[in-house]
Amino acid sequence: MGVFLPIGTRKGLFFVRSADGRSWEVEGPLLPGWSVYHAMADPRDGTLHAATNNPFYGATTHRSRDGGKTWERSEELGLPEESGLKLNATWHLEPGADAELWLGGDPGVLFRSDDGGETWQVNRGLLEHPTRERWQPGAGGMCTHSVQLVDGTMYVGISAAGAFRSEDGGESWTPINKSVAAEFMPDPYPEVGQCVHKLLAHPKQPERLWQQNHCGVYRSDDRGDNWERLDGNGLPTSFGFPLALDSDDPDVAYVIPEQSQEHHFSAEGRLGVYRTADAGASWELASEGLPDRAWVAVLREGLAYDGAGNIYFGTQNGSVWTAPRGGAQWTEAVRDLPPILSVEVAAA
Amino acid sequence: MAVVLLPAVLAAEAGGQKRFELDAATVGEALRQLPLQNLLFDETGELRRLINVFVDGTDARGGRLLEEPLTPTSEVRVVGAVAGG
Numbered sequence: 001m002g003v004f005l006p007i008g009t010r011k012g013l014f015f016v017r018s019a020d021g022r023s024w025e026v027e028g029p030l031l032p033g034w035s036v037y038h039a040m041a042d043p044r045d046g047t048l049h050a051a052t053n054n055p056f057y058g059a060t061t062h063r064s065r066d067g068g069k070t071w072e073r074s075e076e077l078g079l080p081e082e083s084g085l086k087l088n089a090t091w092h093l094e095p096g097a098d099a100e101l102w103l104g105g106d107p108g109v110l111f112r113s114d115d116g117g118e119t120w121q122v123n124r125g126l127l128e129h130p131t132r133e134r135w136q137p138g139a140g141g142m143c144t145h146s147v148q149l150v151d152g153t154m155y156v157g158i159s160a161a162g163a164f165r166s167e168d169g170g171e172s173w174t175p176i177n178k179s180v181a182a183e184f185m186p187d188p189y190p191e192v193g194q195c196v197h198k199l200l201a202h203p204k205q206p207e208r209l210w211q212q213n214h215c216g217v218y219r220s221d222d223r224g225d226n227w228e229r230l231d232g233n234g235l236p237t238s239f240g241f242p243l244a245l246d247s248d249d250p251d252v253a254y255v256i257p258e259q260s261q262e263h264h265f266s267a268e269g270r271l272g273v274y275r276t277a278d279a280g281a282s283w284e285l286a287s288e289g290l291p292d293r294a295w296v297a298v299l300r301e302g303l304a305y306d307g308a309g310n311i312y313f314g315t316q317n318g319s320v321w322t323a324p325r326g327g328a329q330w331t332e333a334v335r336d337l338p339p340i341l342s343v344e345v346a347a348a
Numbered sequence: 349m350a351v352v353l354l355p356a357v358l359a360a361e362a363g364g365q366k367r368f369e370l371d372a373a374t375v376g377e378a379l380r381q382l383p384l385q386n387l388l389f390d391e392t393g394e395l396r397r398l399i400n401v402f403v404d405g406t407d408a409r410g411g412r413l414l415e416e417p418l419t420p421t422s423e424v425r426v427v428g429a430v431a432g433g
Contacts, residue, residue, distance in 0.1 A: 033357035054357065056398045056428035057387040073361060078391030086390055 002348030003322075006048065007314055008036030008301065011338035013050055015068065016320055017348065021310075024320075024333040030068050038092045038301050041346035042101070049117055051090035051103065059090045061103060063117045076119040079109065083127060092301070093117075094147040097169075104144030108135055108158045112170065125166065125173050126156065131192040135161035138195055138214075145300055146199035151206035153223060157199030162192045163211065165224050176224030181215040198243040198300045205250035210280075212243040212255055212300075219253075219280050230280030236267040242303030244311055246325065251279040254286075254311060254327065256298045265295035273313070273327050286327030301342035314340030350422040352378050358426060361387060375401055376414030378424055388426075398429040 005016040012029030013036045034052040041048050048064040050071075062071045079085045088106040096102050096112070103111040103120060109127055111120035126144070135142060138160040146157030154166040156173070162180070164173040175192045182194045195214030202208040209220040211227075216238040218227040231238040237257045246252035254275050257267040266272060271294040274283045297316040305311045309325030318337035323330045349369040359366040362383050372378035379388055379401070390396055401408040401416075402425040408416040418424065 033360070054387075056396065057357065057361075058390060058396055060386065073386075075386070077386065081392055086392070 003306075003310075004041070004346045004348040005304075005312060005320065006039040006041060006050075006342075006344050006346055007320065007337065007340055008039045008050065008342035008344075009318075009338040009340050010035050012036060013039050013068070014337055016334050018333065019348075021322070022331075026334055026337070027068075029338075031062055031071060034062070036341060037090060038342040038344070040093055040344045042095050043347065044095060044099075045116075046347070047116060049093045049101070051093055051105075053089050059087050059105065061090055061093065061117055061120075072118070074113075074117055074120060077103075077111065079122060079127070085109070085127075088141060089143060091143045091145045092147055094149065096149050102147045102149075104147050104156065104158075106141040106143040107137065108132070108142045108144055108161050110144050110147065110156060110170065123170050125171050126164070129164075129173055131175060132161075134190070134192050136193060146196065146211075148199065148201040148209075150201040150203065153201075153206065155199060155201055155209065155224065157196035157211060159197065159214075160193065160195045162194040163196050163199055163209075163224055176220075177227075178225065179227045179229070180211075180213060180218055181229070183215045197241045200243055200245055202245055202250040203247055208250050210243055210245065210253050212240050214239065214261065217243075217253075217255055217280065228280070230276070230283075233276075233281055234283035235274055236272070240267075241300040242298050242313065244303045244305040244313075246305065246309050247307050248309060249277070252277050253280065254303065254305075255283075256303060256313065258297065264297050266297070269293055269295060271296050271315075273311070273323075273330075275327050286323070287330070288328060289323070289330035289332075290321065299341055301344075302340055304343045304345050306345040310345075312343050312345060314343040316340065349420060350378055350418045350424060352382065352424045352426065354382075354384075354426050355428060357428075358384055358387060372418055374414065374418060375403060375408050375416040375424060378418060379414070379426075400427045400429050401425070402427060 003018045007014040012032045014028035018024045037051045039050040061074045092104040094102045101113040110123040148155040162177040177194045199211040217231040240257040244254040271290045272287045303313040316339045320334040352368040
């Protein structure tokens with residue numbers, strides 16, 4: 001079983017590989033000096049793409065067509081001057097239809113590239129969204145961190161702005177936040193302003209969406225028109241960031257709850273992955289092999305799953321953990337990397 | 349020819365070249381010849397806030413910054429601002 005994990009860290013990109021799923025090799029850091037908020041290998045041609053940020057030199061993307069030996073930086077990436085906005089960070093890369101590539105960024109923006117990441121065009125539908133003046137950046141900024149394309153429909157999740165759906169290729173966006181709480185707002189159920197932490201659509205049941213939100217875990221069975229809150233069903237807290245699914249079973253999801261919005265570490269002082277196998281009706285702790293006493297954070301891009309159901313996550317203290325489908329037994333594949341920002345699974 | 353010296357991250361982005369010899373009358377003219385435009389300048393054309401430029405050892409932010417004049421023997425050093433402990 002060959003595994004290849006591009007791991008984005010605060011101090012560059014690392015490749016974590018295993019030929020057998022038991023022994024692991026680390027290569028890196030690549031792109032030293034850059035915080036890699038997300039990195040992935042495009043399944044269409046194997047090109048590696050990274051959302052790269054540096055406190056001095058700004059937000060950009062890098063790509064490599066030779067497995068990470070050499071890298072090119074995007075040439076055109078920024079916001080139009082008339083918007084009055086500046087690009088604060090690049091957050092998430094997502095392959096789209098045909099040759100298109102999508103990039104989510106802060107402040108609540110989305111870009112499209114038709115040349116493999118060399119140049120990027122801002123999505124006007126989100127940039128000029130009529131509700132934008134009601135989006136209020138939170139502690140993590142206002143990042144477009146979730147970009148999903150399923151069955152011809154696009155979804156984005158934006159922290160402190162909410163979830164949005166487009167059925168015309170990104171020309172226009174409909175807020176889909178009904179019944180999703182924004183307990184930090186004067187109106188706890190506004191049209192927009194919810195703080196989505198991660199949003200995923202199920203690849204084989206495209207009308208089913210999941211989100212880990214600032215205020216709870218939710219599932220929708222109608223493409224986001226309505227949401228059901230699921231965190232009263234066995235989760236220790238409602239707060240957390242990462243989310244993973246099982247590509248074969250739409251009723252399975254994984255979250256890693258944190259203590260609270262004030263205390264960003266693993267809930268109840270243990271590193272626990274919680275799994276539902278009944279669409280969120282109940283959650284069970286899957287922590288065999290994980291440390292019982294731990295105060296660890298796993299960020300929104302830090303949890304991934306592959307087509308075989310294996311799950312992987314990376315922690316802020318630099319460990320990568322893996323488990324086969326179900327999460328029954330966890331193994332620490334790698335430790336002592338820099339703080340991990342993202343984990344992805346690529347073709348080995 | 350003025351000389352521009354880059355820190356490691358920028359040199360890596362410039363194909364590994366740390367030292368550039370350029371014909372430029374001002375700091376702005378020199379920086380705009382480097383293959384690093386979107387790293388040095390934001391989308392409004394402003395020099396990024398945490399980039400400092402020293403001309404012959406003097407902070408150009410204390411002078412005319414991009415309009416700071418250069419001579420053929422000037423040494424321009426691009427430096428990330430010191431932040432934190």
